[in-house]
Amino acid sequence: MGQMIPDLNPRATMEFKTNGVPKMPKPQYDPKFTDKVIAATGPHAHPRLAQIMPSLIRHLHDFAREVNLTVAEWSAAVDLINECGQMSNEQRNETQLLCDIVGLESLVDEITSKMLATSTAETPSAILGPFYRSDAPFLPNGSSIVQNLDPSIEWYDQAIADSAFLTGQVLAAGTGAPIQGAVVDVWHTAPNGLYEQQDSSQPEMNFRGRFTTDEDGRYSLYALRPVPYPIPEDGPAGRFLKMLDRHPHRPGHIHFIVSAPGYRPLTTQLYDDRDKYINNDAVFAVKDELVVTFQPREGDSNAKWSLEYDFILGRE
Numbered sequence: 652m653g654q655m656i657p658d659l660n661p662r663a664t665m666e667f668k669t670n671g672v673p674k675m676p677k678p679q680y681d682p683k684f685t686d687k688v689i690a691a692t693g694p695h696a697h698p699r700l701a702q703i704m705p706s707l708i709r710h711l712h713d714f715a716r717e718v719n720l721t722v723a724e725w726s727a728a729v730d731l732i733n734e735c736g737q738m739s740n741e742q743r744n745e746t747q748l749l750c751d752i753v754g755l756e757s758l759v760d761e762i763t764s765k766m767l768a769t770s771t772a773e774t775p776s777a778i779l780g781p782f783y784r785s786d787a788p789f790l791p792n793g794s795s796i797v798q799n800l801d802p803s804i805e806w807y808d809q810a811i812a813d814s815a816f817l818t819g820q821v822l823a824a825g826t827g828a829p830i831q832g833a834v835v836d837v838w839h840t841a842p843n844g845l846y847e848q849q850d851s852s853q854p855e856m857n858f859r860g861r862f863t864t865d866e867d868g869r870y871s872l873y874a875l876r877p878v879p880y881p882i883p884e885d886g887p888a889g890r891f892l893k894m895l896d897r898h899p900h901r902p903g904h905i906h907f908i909v910s911a912p913g914y915r916p917l918t919t920q921l922y923d924d925r926d927k928y929i930n931n932d933a934v935f936a937v938k939d940e941l942v943v944t945f946q947p948r949e950g951d952s953n954a955k956w957s958l959e960y961d962f963i964l965g966r967e
């Protein structure tokens with residue numbers, strides 16, 4: 652595909668706005684058109700669609716009228732979405748990435764978690780992201796998700812400098828009772844910003860593990876302080892970011908899925924407050940409650956830093 656979006660519709664810039672003053676009146680579009688499209692929905696439509704489509708149609712039509720959307724611009728948007736679909740497969744979801752860079756996945760995630768929440772004490776959720784693997788190994792508490800760390804690895808020194816001990820409890824919202832037997836599924840990138848499945852130099856399941864909480868609801872593991880990484884830029888979503896004059900970086904984060912029988916599984920991320928992108932996430936997923944401060948750790952040859960963070964789960 653060549654140029655993704657045609658030049659701005661000159662009518663929008665020249666005819667209607669000169670020094671902010673309309674030169675000629677905006678065309679009068681058919682005032683009955685949107686109602687006619689909404690009314691086409693039949694009595695046996697899927698109930699949820701019947702509920703939400705009038706709003707979607709109204710917003711879409713209002714948007715098109717507001718910006719004087721041309722056929723060429725609409726056609727470029729259709730091409731963009733088509734290209735995202737054609738690029739998507741088991742390993743990559745380019746359409747989801749397109750939604751991410753306009754904040755839609757984060758917004759839908761927030762709506763969903765707040766709709767289902769039974770207590771304001773629950774740990775906020777954050778997006779799953781495209782690099783989760785559901786079959787990470789179960790590891791004993793106190794063990795490390797860092798595999799085969801060797802001085803010959805390019806990022807060895809950074810891995811040592813960022814070595815971190817992570818611990819905390821999984822607690823029930825409302826009562827604050829510790830949840831024994833909760834599973835804490837954790838994953839993050841190497842210091843080169845790549846997840847193991849993106850990087851053939853890393854061992855299988857590197858920086859991934861599942862930990863089961865003890866009788867105090869406590870988990871503990873060794874990992875690394877996370878580093879920022881760019882979302883994939885080699886597809887249409889990346890091109891779109893560039894057209895918006897935006898950077899592709901996500902602030903360093905550690906992913907978690909915390910689950911326990913009888914409780915709603917929590918998918919979330921913790922963000923390291925040292926990160927320069929902490930207030931400028933390319934996919935808008937950072938929430939204040941999920942920003943953490945690692946503390947220097949003394950007397951542990953396996954970690955230079957430590958972090959204590961409790962996850963609070965809501966009832967199913």
Ligand SMILES: [Fe+2]
Binds near residue numbers: 780782904
């Ligand atoms: Fe991530």
